[in-house]
Amino acid sequence: MSRNGQRRPPEQAGPTVPIFPIAPTVTALFIGDFPMPRGHALPTHRHTSHQLAWPARGLLRIRTDLGSWLLPPSLALWIPAGVAHAPESEGDAVLGSLYLRPERCPASTSWQAPTVLTADPLLRALLDHLIRDDLAPEARARAEDVLFDVLSPVPVTDVSAPEPKDVRARGVARALAANPADGRALSAWGSGVGASARTLARLFATETGLSFGQWRRRLRMRAAMPLLAEGLPLEAVARRVGYASASSFAAAFHEVVGLTPRQYFPLGGEG
Template identity: 45%
Template sequence: MSPNGQSLVPGQPRLPRRTPGGSLVLPAAIGDTAMVFGAGVVPAGYWFDTHEHPQHQIAWAARGVIAVEIGDGYWVLPPTRALWIPGGTRHRTGTTEGATMRGIFVAPDRCPVSLSAPTMLRVSPLLHELFDYLTQPETAAARRQRAEAVVFDLLEPVDVISIGARRPVDTRAAQIADALTRHPADDRTLGEFANAVATSPRTLARLFVAETGISFGQWRTQIRLAASLPLLAEGLPIARIAGRVGYATPSAYVAAFRRAVGVSPGRYFSR
């Protein structure tokens, strides 16, 4: 259940009955078809509770940008991208600026797609139109079945590496993690952060490695890159993004992004 008592997946997949400041159109019964669609406006800053469901899900927003957290992975999804979430995968979905979200749930026993891990998908203009078409509750079952078959044919994985890092649990490291998540451009050194939480730099460095699996420097890089993704999705210039997430020059940001992800920032969301 969400903080407002909303049922996320009560046996049958669906979006919550309502979200703060937004309204939802609940999916109708679909008979022998493979997918259930829900549509809703999710307000800025809202996140659904971490949850899981037996059905596969395609997380997608028709307008705006949503984000999905799964373990250490973080995916940002403009309308040209969606995320395949296998059934039984714990995840958390939300939006920074607000979005029109589609809840697309797929019955595993009727699904011809075999993606066993979270996978980013390319959303072409045709797939976008089909998602909108299938969201309409009055679409007849036979037409839905034909449209769903085309949807499955159009699901095209995008080969990208997810961005993000596990949050440390120790209160000292967690304070620093929270500060950098709120303000990724904070350029304080490990020693300065250590003084702020009354511990030694060596202890702090050891805590980050033990609790996140990576060094403090690597952790900060992942958080900065994750913070840059919504800005990339909105189409902001690289020069503005670099400064907002803590890089002195655009070239430093591009180099860090390419090392971590394998492609340049400009290609991450390219069609």
């Protein structure tokens, strides 16, 4: 059961999640919290409704065919109706979800692709308000109007680092995933995997859509995010993922992700 007493959508969702009957004036179909223990993942599924998903606690990764996002409690992801997605936990987390009828959403929220939004205290307060099951329909409709007004996109870039299919490039990718701080150039990797630097560069470009340098920066940022979420000092995170100083790491993080580390993981935030 959700906190507002409605039946929760099944985890083993099929092509769609049922839409629960509600009053015609109500936009929010369902609000609920779903515990996500460490390492737990939901199967890939889609909804007939738009979904606003956020970590009520902890750190969540949401994968789609259009990208992958690692979300702290300060951020939420708008998932348009029909987009297949798979949430998974990074540590113990709670997935918060709000489902909305596409026909009831204003044009200002007509995002056609997954969109990262800020989950500031005002949005969280509105969500807590909408969870109540004693709201009059008029009061609920007013709150939902305000909800749409405060949905605010943030310039966050997908940091997925696809694994190459070729066994030689894949060997390099997996070694770097195990040790993101390894700074060897492709020429140094070549002898170990049986391919020239030029061949490896071509394989990364054609099989991941990224140059090797771009791919490695994404991998490092992805590896850094759980460490930042744990509250490790920037200097320590920088060393673990291959940067000589906190300032060089912070600059690279901003360039790749679109926010600074402290904007992405605010100090004193929830979770």
